[in-house]
Amino acid sequence: MKNIESAMEDLNLNNQLLIEEIPDLDLYMDQVIQIFENKFSNSKRNPDDKVLTKTMINNYAKGKLFFPIENKKYTKKHLILISLIYQLKGALSINDIKITLNRLNELVSEEFDVERLYRSYLKLSEYNTDRFENDVTESIKGVTKEASEFEDENAKYIEQLLMITSLVNMSNYYRRLAEKLVDELQEESNSKKLK
Template sequence: MSLGKQVEAMMLDRHVHVEQLPDLDLYMDQVIQLFELAYQDLKRDEKEKIMTKTMINNYAKGHLLLPAKNKRYTKEHVMMISMIYEMKGALSLKDIKKVLDTAGVTAQEPKNGSAASLYRSYLNCADEKTELVRSEMIKQAADMEKKEADPYVQQVLLILSFIHQSNLYRRAAEKMIDSLP
């Protein structure tokens, strides 16, 4: 299979959509189950855990999200956990906290609806950018196939190229975080 076809066939992005969230509050085990179901296609192997109790507890201890109410998590909690999950692959918890604090969604009295508004905007942006990035990745794969004859070397070079780009994006995000008030 060509590199372009491989990239095209990859499941690269999943989200917990607002419509998936029940109108009632969830216990931690239910939150974890929701994430496991929503992100199962992104797992590299069956044993991988998407979300754990320890992760959620660490987010609460680090003041990345408000404490649960009577051991139950609201829709806003789940949205916040989802955004944290997205950022934690590239950023430190300290940087994530700064981003969320600046957005005004981690305060004891957050702006009414601020987490939901931020989350919806994020999902719209993410969907749009996913398609742009996928198209660019397919183009890069096709370019690599033209430049290099050996399929193994093609794949290794494409992996290195993707990692390099990921590092550039992460560094740019860190620089932007450093410039936040």
């Protein structure tokens, strides 16, 4: 699997919006979109894909995925939340993201230090990148062993197929566990409403 190393490099796994890259002044929507396009354009699967659009931001606002903006401007806290939404939407539904971020949005209005939380997220993201690279290396070993059983003209395809299914399998495990944790947040929220 010679191509997997270059494919992993193309993923830009460490590409995150850092606190230092978020201006301290409030921004208009077009400026927010530009920051995200500049930062994540190398992470797109297809060159024509959009990282963030006005429609997406408006849908996030209507769906109450982040706290209301004032005077059509987005604060540093908004950009942090939009960055989290951007990362979460790869695996969770919009409704699951809303449930996940609901309490955080309440905390932000109580002067919660969202920057500190985001720095913790970024630190864990670095750690997860290292773990991912190690896990892929281990998966390659297992896939190579299994694929070696196929000694015909389809061996390369079989190896690629097994690697794809193995990666998707692991991705599904992580996503399903995340969904279970979202369900727990929802249950906790519902029980608080009943009290």
